Amino acid sequence: MTAALMDGTAVARRSLDDTRTRVSAYRETTGRTPRLATVLVGDDPASHTYVRMKVNRCRQVGIDSLRRDLPAESTTAQVVATVDELVADESVDGILVQHPMPGHIDERAVFDAISRGKDVDGVTANAFLDMANGHEETFASCTPAGIVALLDAYDVPLSGKHVVVIGRSSILGKPAALMLLGRDATVTICHSKTRGLAQFVSEADIVVAAVGRPELIRGEWIKPGAVVIDAGYNEGNVGDVAFGPAAERARLITPVPGGVGPMTIAMLLAQTVSAAEQRES
Amino acid sequence: MTAALMDGTAVARRSLDDTRTRVSAYRETTGRTPRLATVLVGDDPASHTYVRMKVNRCRQVGIDSLRRDLPAESTTAQVVATVDELVADESVDGILVQHPMPGHIDERAVFDAISRGKDVDGVTANAFLDMANGHEETFASCTPAGIVALLDAYDVPLSGKHVVVIGRSSILGKPAALMLLGRDATVTICHSKTRGLAQFVSEADIVVAAVGRPELIRGEWIKPGAVVIDAGYNEGNVGDVAFGPAAERARLITPVPGGVGPMTIAMLLAQTVSAAEQRES
Structure with a gap:
């Protein structure tokens, strides 16, 4: 394995520590x-x-x-x-x-x-529209926001990079694609009807797998040096990406579990404190 | 020139004729x-x-x-x-x-x-969300809906095709990308920060130019046999695509003007009659 792991558990823990500090400060104030x-x-x-x-x-x-x-x-x-x-x-x-x-x-x-102001899970139509348009007045959907936060935690540049998102669900694939587009990535959205998935994946600087099919994404499809985010969850702790072979080629890769999963709750709680802070301001 | 023209003026006229018929029927009923x-x-x-x-x-x-x-x-x-x-x-x-x-x-x-029920221009947050999720309870944004209607009028298959949208505006590029995704195309969204635009365009089965920069898309980038939708409008009736050279390679291409432009009002009026009909049902 040549890839470094993107340790979502550790990044989430740092975020939760930060949230705890903000909660204390909020309570004092x-x-x-x-x-x-x-x-x-x-x-x-x-x-x-x-x-x-x-x-x-x-x-x-x-x-x-x-x-x-x-x-x-x-x-x-x-x-x-x-x-x-x-x-x-x-x-x-x-x-x-x-x-x-x-x-x-x-x-x-x-x-x-x-x-x-209370939509800390980013589920209202207005939150979706704001996210699609890169406005930050509302809170983001937590799992896609967690993906972006994880990429940021590992200093992965997004602007001008080619991101291939596999999956187009309304709560994950589409919002993730739109958020990464808002960060100036060039984004391709693939799904069950895509022809030539291997070719699309092989051209990606960053792969975001969010489709829920075990090991659909094969390791040999990954471009050497690419960053692989596996947001899939399948029975038996298997992701959407064939982890072993992908880790031979990727530069950074998320484990399953312990990658995207822990980020979701961390984002939810961070946004809850933000909601409280914004009420006071 | 080898491409056939996608005559938006003629398609819009047929749509308007259809709307006129529906208006008469509605008035009689x-x-x-x-x-x-x-x-x-x-x-x-x-x-x-x-x-x-x-x-x-x-x-x-x-x-x-x-x-x-x-x-x-x-x-x-x-x-x-x-x-x-x-x-x-x-x-x-x-x-x-x-x-x-x-x-x-x-x-x-x-x-x-x-x-x-009255949002016949598809501008509410709910309309955007419904469009993103392929729900048809609300009305679509008229220009992207016009693009899809034009593709349908020329029987251009969308499922599994690779669509490259250039432009990510909230009223054109993004909704067009999401609507085409909802029609099962594999969609790539390019923009001003995209690196290697020529390469992306050259891989597209369908190009949708919606960026507002005169002749940004060069004819030699177009894959032979591709379909080219030019939704750009620039001073002097110039589109976002270099029309002449693109028409040498494309199978179908929209003129500017007379392509996407006339479709927008046609969609608006069709949706207005639909709104009236739905109130009665």
């Missing part, structure tokens, strides 16, 4: 503690685990949390009403709506009920 | 006439010309129009109030806010005051 509200609908075990992880991390950095767990049979109107209450609640700085929600719920209506 | 409201702020001569062109085209296909011309010194709140009135006005089916508006106006606040 204002006398109050930043608070993240979570909204969870239904009984999906994975969603429960994610919310619990987020609440635990909040505690570790000194952020309060407020859970709103709603039954699976809740209507869209009921979930929206809960979000409305949290928007009105002066003690709440940020709102995280865990998704996916049960299929009968209009997720978009729920997301767009979150106010701009 | 409902007893009322579809109406487009235009909002124009200030004295910019080009903006006045654009609004006048749109109003004239409305008349030609039987759509009523309602002009709201506001002084240049109007505040954001005043322009939003005008939009709010038009949203509430039962006689109005679609709202077009001519932009750019004077610099002191918060365009985003004005755009987002337009209701989903």
